[in-house]
Amino acid sequence: MPLLKLGTRGSPLAMAQAEEARRLLSEAHPELQAEDAVELVVIKTTGDRVLDRPLSEIGGKGLFVKEIEEALGDGRIDAAVHSMKDVPTWLPEAYAIEAVLPREDPRDAFFSPHGSSLADLPRGARVGSASLRRQSQIRHARPDLEVVNFRGNVQSRLRKLAEGEVDATLLALAGLKRLGREDLLQAVLPVEEMLPAAGQGAIGLECRSDDLRTIEYVRAIDDPRTSVRVTAERACLDVLEGSCRTPIAALADYTVEGNLNLRALVAEPDGSRMHRSEHQGAAADALNIGRAVGGELRAAAGEAFFEALRDLF
Numbered sequence: 616m617p618l619l620k621l622g623t624r625g626s627p628l629a630m631a632q633a634e635e636a637r638r639l640l641s642e643a644h645p646e647l648q649a650e651d652a653v654e655l656v657v658i659k660t661t662g663d664r665v666l667d668r669p670l671s672e673i674g675g676k677g678l679f680v681k682e683i684e685e686a687l688g689d690g691r692i693d694a695a696v697h698s699m700k701d702v703p704t705w706l707p708e709a710y711a712i713e714a715v716l717p718r719e720d721p722r723d724a725f726f727s728p729h730g731s732s733l734a735d736l737p738r739g740a741r742v743g744s745a746s747l748r749r750q751s752q753i754r755h756a757r758p759d760l761e762v763v764n765f766r767g768n769v770q771s772r773l774r775k776l777a778e779g780e781v782d783a784t785l786l787a788l789a790g791l792k793r794l795g796r797e798d799l800l801q802a803v804l805p806v807e808e809m810l811p812a813a814g815q816g817a818i819g820l821e822c823r824s825d826d827l828r829t830i831e832y833v834r835a836i837d838d839p840r841t842s843v844r845v846t847a848e849r850a851c852l853d854v855l856e857g858s859c860r861t862p863i864a865a866l867a868d869y870t871v872e873g874n875l876n877l878r879a880l881v882a883e884p885d886g887s888r889m890h891r892s893e894h895q896g897a898a899a900d901a902l903n904i905g906r907a908v909g910g911e912l913r914a915a916a917g918e919a920f921f922e923a924l925r926d927l928f
């Protein structure tokens with residue numbers, strides 16, 4: 616009998632993240648060290664099932680989390696392991712993220728036979744990405760590039776690139792590292808060029824709010840430094856009513872003085888206009904820093920921008 620059942624998607628990346636959660640849990644709790652103490656339960660989500668359409672078309676936020684939350688609700692699992700960037704900012708009251716694991720590098724990696732950044736691409740080159748956040752930043756930096764919707768796992772996206780279907784593509788560096796495929800890494804984009812999604816590179820554990828036994832297990836592996844950064848990023852996203860499927864980017868970092876610095880942007884999907892904001896403050900004010908940056912971006916972009924976003928879903 617397992618002491619703890621962790622729910623996860625079945626993709627290679629999701630499995631690697633769940634294994635990481637299991638490893639940290641067994642390090643933190645002697646009774647979870649036995650081989651069968653923590654069971655991984657694979658759950659298929661809408662995002663895994665529908666592979667032939669852009670994510671933004673299938674609709675709704677939380678494409679990758681709904682079915683997992685249902686399993687949490689009916690007790691098939693005790694905790695769900697998520698990529699924090701796929702977790703909607705609004706969770707049902709019965710559930711909460713109780714731990715965020717130490718963050719992997721949040722930046723995006725760049726792959727192309729033409730060079731190591733967008734600037735190296737020839738005029739009119741084709742860039743494959745399914746993410747509105749990446750698409751809009753690419754279009755803003757290089758209006759001449761053709762951005763094509765491009766889905767699939769790491770291997771299949773790199774294969775399409777090798778076959779010449781596109782001239783370049785972008786992937787989360789964290790995914791590549793967690794899959795143990797850093798050997799494939801070509802170049803990392805500086806955040807000034809490609810700001811990551813809120814929560815990118817962070818893994819979160821979602822529990823039932825009334826399940827104190829699981830919450831106690833899980834809180835022991837929370838990484839407060841990552842938690843604070845992700846709190847600020849998600850507070851910003853929340854004000855902007857955003858998800859990882861909206862053209863919104865947010866990244867919080869610690870300054871050398873130990874302050875929290877949050878950078879974020881919202882972009883028109885066609886890349887025509889982009890608004891940026893940056894605030895700094897004490898780590899204890901993460902939530903307020905996120906709200907301040909989100910509020911500023913909301914005012915700068917204007918309500919029409921958000922109405923257009925709502926129509927996307």
Ligand SMILES: NCc1[nH]cc(CCC(=O)O)c1CC(=O)O
Pocket residue numbers: 698699700701785786787789790814815816817818859
């Ligand atoms: N949207 C899918 C998704 N969700 C999390 C990651 C990568 C891992 C992470 O950001 O933590 C990816 C793939 C990608 O964006 O390339």
